[in-house]
Amino acid sequence: MGQLKHSPVWCFFRIIKKYCPGYQAGALNRSALCFCVKAGINTNFMREPEIQKTIIPVDLNDKALKIISYAFIISKDILCNHTIFHCLEDDTTKEEAGELLKEMLVTVLERVPQLPQTTIKIHVVKGNFIEELTRLEEQEKFNTLAIGTGSKAEDWEMGDTTRKIVMSIPVRIIAVPPQAEMVFPGSLGVLVETIEESYSGVFDIFMQFVAYYNLFLSFVVFAKDKQKLEEERALIEGFKDFFSDTISFSFILEEEQTVLNFLKYADELGCDGTVIAWDEGTTAYKLARDTGRVFCNPLKPILYLNRSELKGIPEHLFFADEIAE
Structure with missing residues (x-):
């Protein structure tokens, strides 16, 4: 040969x-x-099958619904511990951000109702987004990271924040565009x-x-x-x-x-x-x-x-x- x-x-x-x-x-x-x-x-x-650990970084907007939903859909047959991650960038308090994310979760779970036995927690921090995300990943050793690309319908290149995540976080990464079908x-x-x-x-x-x-x-x-x-x-x-x-x-x-x-x-x-x-x-x-x-x-x-x-x-x-x- x-x-x-x-x-x-x-x-x-x-x-x-x-x-x-x-x-x-x-x-x-x-x-x-x-x-x-x-x-x-x-x-x-x-x-025995291991419980997978997934982190889902999101902003407080409608795109977050799609990213969380897709992460749940793609892991529908897997035992997962999901962490919804948000880094404060304005005057929003941790309590306010937490409540908004809880409301998003209610909406998502109405769309993706049949999740296997799993846990979902919300993690809100204040600081530099990439640094805080990297720190948490190093502590928790996540298996998968689901991130939105933020790209427009005609844009084939990732934005700066998503690019930094893809280049620096050494885990399995699912990149979800805003227009992705659920x-x-x-x-x-x-x-x-x-x-x-x-x-x-x-x-x-x-x-x-x-x-x-x-x-x-x-x-x-x-x-x-x-x-x-x-x-x-x-x-x-x-x-x-x-x-x-x-x-x-x-x-x-x-x-x-x-x-x-x-x-x-x-x-x-x-x-x-x-x-x-x-x-x-x-x-x-x-x-x-x-x-x-x-x-x-x-x-x-x-x-x-x-x-x-x-x-x-x-x-x-x-x-x-x-x-x-």
């Missing part, structure tokens, strides 16, 4: 071959795929990141969306030249029966791999949202750091997955050198 041994597609197929042997029997339906992926993941680290996504576009040092964990993590939510995933691969394009296509062709209608691969040839190009292409595919691998080792993060610009879809949410998602999962599931032929 040569250099393809460390490609994202190769790593993904090795994982499937090792942990989903049923693929050799022919095409798997969606339920069988979910079962195989769940079994392949869970048999290696069986444990429904659980049925399809996601996934940016296949450049793999460095045989790191293939990002690719396998995305498969958990299929296992737990029966989502349709559109993996988007940027091929730098025709040779790379044909190599990756040849790998996918050998497994086309396995993927059925659950997963698709799309290739963008000889175009720069940027978040903006990916977001617009995923939008053309009709995806309800997108997923981006996001930490200091990824191309997407490096471009944002170097340019000072973080792009978003003004109509659809983005999930930024940090490499910390791998904590607690055996490395042999994710590193190509450890996956046996």
